[in-house]
Amino acid sequence: MTAFFEDVSIGDRLDLGSYTFSAAEIKRFARKFDPQAFHLSEEAAAKTHFKRLCASGWHTGAVYMKLFIARRQADERAATEAGQDVARQGPSPGFEDLKWLKPVYAGDTVAFSNVVTGKRALKSRPEWGLIFAENHGINQHGDTVFSFKSKVLVERRPASPGLRA
Amino acid sequence: MTAFFEDVSIGDRLDLGSYTFSAAEIKRFARKFDPQAFHLSEEAAAKTHFKRLCASGWHTGAVYMKLFIARRQADERAATEAGQDVARQGPSPGFEDLKWLKPVYAGDTVAFSNVVTGKRALKSRPEWGLIFAENHGINQHGDTVFSFKSKVLVERRPASPGLRA
Numbered sequence: 001m002t003a004f005f006e007d008v009s010i011g012d013r014l015d016l017g018s019y020t021f022s023a024a025e026i027k028r029f030a031r032k033f034d035p036q037a038f039h040l041s042e043e044a045a046a047k048t049h050f051k052r053l054c055a056s057g058w059h060t061g062a063v064y065m066k067l068f069i070a071r072r073q074a075d076e077r078a079a080t081e082a083g084q085d086v087a088r089q090g091p092s093p094g095f096e097d098l099k100w101l102k103p104v105y106a107g108d109t110v111a112f113s114n115v116v117t118g119k120r121a122l123k124s125r126p127e128w129g130l131i132f133a134e135n136h137g138i139n140q141h142g143d144t145v146f147s148f149k150s151k152v153l154v155e156r157r158p159a160s161p162g163l164r165a
Numbered sequence: 166m167t168a169f170f171e172d173v174s175i176g177d178r179l180d181l182g183s184y185t186f187s188a189a190e191i192k193r194f195a196r197k198f199d200p201q202a203f204h205l206s207e208e209a210a211a212k213t214h215f216k217r218l219c220a221s222g223w224h225t226g227a228v229y230m231k232l233f234i235a236r237r238q239a240d241e242r243a244a245t246e247a248g249q250d251v252a253r254q255g256p257s258p259g260f261e262d263l264k265w266l267k268p269v270y271a272g273d274t275v276a277f278s279n280v281v282t283g284k285r286a287l288k289s290r291p292e293w294g295l296i297f298a299e300n301h302g303i304n305q306h307g308d309t310v311f312s313f314k315s316k317v318l319v320e321r322r323p324a325s326p327g328l329r330a
Contacts (some may be wrong), residue, residue: 033227050256057257058227062198065223070197092222093216094264094313100257148259158242 001072004087004157005129010116016067018111021055026072026106027058054103060110060137060146067112090128090153098148102139110145121131128153166237167244169252169322170294175281181232183276184267186220194224219268225302226263226310229277254320255293263313267304275302275310293318
């Protein structure tokens with residue numbers, strides 16, 4: 001995740017690692033941001049269509065971000081230690097088609113991944129290119145529980161050292 | 166937000182209230198889920214393109230959810246106290262076109278709203294209809310900082326008391 005725009009290929013896949021959603025974390029997030037019965041307690045969840053305690057969809061999204069940033073920071077440290085240039089990434093302008101496909105229940109372990117699906121150079125911002133990706137969260141049963149399409153600005157490789165600021 | 170599918174009209178607008186993003190809350194969320202420099206400290210943010218401490222995009226989304234749920238729960242309590250039927254809402258299957266349009270800086274107050282843009286009865290699930298809406302977050306300067314398109318399942322009004330379970 002430290003590659004310059006030119007070095008990113010469609011199909012490139014990043015495994016972002018996995019995360020086990022504990023009941024305590026699910027409840028803590030829910031009390032703060034999404035206090036619905038099926039996120040707050042096992043007893044209340046049992047009376048809903050979910051039947052069991054499950055994570056807020058926004059919690060799943062925030063955990064994706066946690067793993068994405070951890071991976072990027074680890075890659076940046078490794079590249080820096082190896083003396084390699086690290087491409088800057090711009091902020092995400094947003095994403096599309098976010099889907100909460102199945103509940104994430106307490107105790108579930110979700111593995112997140114990011115696969116590059118497209119790239120586009122930007123005439124208006126010649127230092128940057130846009131990378132498109134699909135992101136997935138898959139639980140311990142192999143079921144996809146979460147997906148969305150993201151885009152991010154990635155720095156272009158300078159044409160020659162003379163062009164660097 | 167307690168209306169049955171039949172009673173929801175395109176153009177219906179809900180003001181979800183506003184929220185002031187404190188520096189302490191921005192940092193707390195960031196340490197847990199999005200530890201990038203511009204979310205973690207004023208000093209580190211000053212060295213980035215954002216220049217100032219600003220909230221994680223997922224934090225903004227989670228706060229939208231907090232206000233949405235608070236509004237729905239308040240409406241449900243009021244309707245129940247008034248002896249009115251309350252339509253059930255199903256879980257959200259996801260959303261589209263999420264945009265973080267401008268940074269949410271520490272101290273900014275963002276007002277969130279939800280406007281109905283479409284509705285569709287479901288042949289496959291005759292008890293439910295799908296409501297489409299556009300959601301916005303607007304800061305104290307009148308700038309839209311956050312938007313997304315949501316959909317939610319809303320219970321249909323039973324045709325007659327005899328049809329109720």
